[in-house]
Amino acid sequence: MIKADFVIVGSGLTGSTIARILTDHDQDVVILDRRDHFAGNIYDYRHESGAMIHKYGPHYFRCGSEKIWNFLNRFTEFYDWSAKILSKVNDEHLNWPVNQDYIEKIAGKNWEVFKGEASNFEEACLAKMPWQLYELFIKGYTEKQWGVKATELDKELAVRITINKSNVNSLTPNHKWNALPRNGYTEMVKNMIDGIPLELEFDYLQHKEKVIAKKMVIFTGPIDEFFGYKYGKLKYRGQNRRIEHLENIDQYQPVIQVNYPSPEDPRIRTIEWKHLMHSSEKGKVKGTLLTHETPFTPETAANFEYPFPDKINKNLYEQYKADGEKLNNVLICGRLGEYRYYDMDQAIGRAMKLASEIIERFEIPSEQYA
Numbered sequence: 001m002i003k004a005d006f007v008i009v010g011s012g013l014t015g016s017t018i019a020r021i022l023t024d025h026d027q028d029v030v031i032l033d034r035r036d037h038f039a040g041n042i043y044d045y046r047h048e049s050g051a052m053i054h055k056y057g058p059h060y061f062r063c064g065s066e067k068i069w070n071f072l073n074r075f076t077e078f079y080d081w082s083a084k085i086l087s088k089v090n091d092e093h094l095n096w097p098v099n100q101d102y103i104e105k106i107a108g109k110n111w112e113v114f115k116g117e118a119s120n121f122e123e124a125c126l127a128k129m130p131w132q133l134y135e136l137f138i139k140g141y142t143e144k145q146w147g148v149k150a151t152e153l154d155k156e157l158a159v160r161i162t163i164n165k166s167n168v169n170s171l172t173p174n175h176k177w178n179a180l181p182r183n184g185y186t187e188m189v190k191n192m193i194d195g196i197p198l199e200l201e202f203d204y205l206q207h208k209e210k211v212i213a214k215k216m217v218i219f220t221g222p223i224d225e226f227f228g229y230k231y232g233k234l235k236y237r238g239q240n241r242r243i244e245h246l247e248n249i250d251q252y253q254p255v256i257q258v259n260y261p262s263p264e265d266p267r268i269r270t271i272e273w274k275h276l277m278h279s280s281e282k283g284k285v286k287g288t289l290l291t292h293e294t295p296f297t298p299e300t301a302a303n304f305e306y307p308f309p310d311k312i313n314k315n316l317y318e319q320y321k322a323d324g325e326k327l328n329n330v331l332i333c334g335r336l337g338e339y340r341y342y343d344m345d346q347a348i349g350r351a352m353k354l355a356s357e358i359i360e361r362f363e364i365p366s367e368q369y370a
């Protein structure tokens with residue numbers, strides 16, 4: 001029997017942040033995870049080549065909040081690192097995101113903007129960029145990523161596409177901190193949950209009868225699975241990842257990530273891991289290590305990555321959310337629980353807010369923490 005005041009299902013960033021904060025407030029907490037490792041989607045490990053690899057896709061940390069930054073610095077040192085991404089377009093490696101200089105080069109100064117109310121992703125893109133840019137960099141990439149026409153996707157998805165100012169070529173130039181944990185994300189989470197009881201390979205939904213949560217269950221798994229898919233399954237996209245170890249090549253591509261927007265290439269992007277390693281460690285890698293990613297629609301939760309951005313799934317999620325809100329002592333949250341793409345800093349910020357609400361609700365003294 002597993003018994004605690006707070007049972008936290010999931011050891012990703014959401015579960016681990018809430019677990020840490022409640023433990024700092026002297027609460028009795030246990031963490032359960034059905035995988036054979038902790039750290040959820042940000043799990044990384046040392047590959048036999050010597051390269052540090054992120055099992056569930058590359059994770060680039062950026063953050064603008066001092067509160068989140070200070071919280072994480074309790075568990076790891078960071079080194080400055082900012083992602084540089086190139087797109088392979090007509091056999092050339094071009095900067096992604098593009099900047100104003102490039103737009104002027106391909107479309108001049110007075111390109112025609114989409115007028116009227118955008119009703120889908122494609123129109124929302126054409127409201128902020130020339131069609132030449134959309135066709136070359138975005139249409140093919142997006143249609144591969146989601147497996148449907150760009151016109152079938154929600155216009156909100158276009159919010160994530162940014163255009164850099166002149167001369168700026170980095171992925172997230174507006175965040176104060178662009179960095180990576182010195183010994184990896186897994187080590188960071190290990191330190192975050194240090195001292196908190198953790199059960200791995202334990203599926204809460206399969207073994208509910210063995211768990212007693214005296215105050216609350218905090219569930220960070222898929223919300224539709226929690227409710228036995230009673231309204232139907234929420235759709236996700238995931239990536240098939242093919243790892244390739246090139247033992248006799250020092251460097252394969254110029255940067256960490258090269259995107260392939262062309263519909264002819266089934267890959268969506270290739271990651272070369274060496275580029276994100278600390279300078280003192282790169283030399284220890286034998287050759288170089290790559291991951292080629294190709295999108296697909298997963299059936300099992302282990303591969304659920306991106307919530308599908310269309311109205312059908314949005315409405316389906318709202319039905320589950322309404323049921324979740326009726327539960328008194330269960331909180332369903334995190335990227336799978338809220339069916340929402342959160343960057344890591346956003347996931348931590350959200351978890352901090354939820355932890356404060358729990359502390360308030362259960363009237364847990366918090367002076368010493370503040």
Ligand SMILES: Cc1cc2nc3c(=O)[nH]c(=O)nc-3n(C[C@H](O)[C@H](O)[C@H](O)COP(=O)(O)OP(=O)(O)OC[C@H]3O[C@@H](n4cnc5c(N)ncnc54)[C@H](O)[C@@H]3O)c2cc1C
Nearest residue numbers: 010012013014034040041057059060204221334335343344
């Ligand atoms: C491909 C990809 C790339 C990304 N890249 C970036 C990036 O570059 N930068 C960035 O800031 N963010 C990135 N993110 C976002 C980042 O991964 C999330 O912010 C973070 O993983 C959210 O953590 P979480 O705890 O909510 O979810 P998760 O990490 O998914 O944790 C949920 C945990 O719950 C466990 N679980 C689920 N159901 C059960 C159950 N029934 N019983 C027990 N355990 C269960 C799972 O095993 C899992 O460990 C990326 C996301 C994806 C999908």
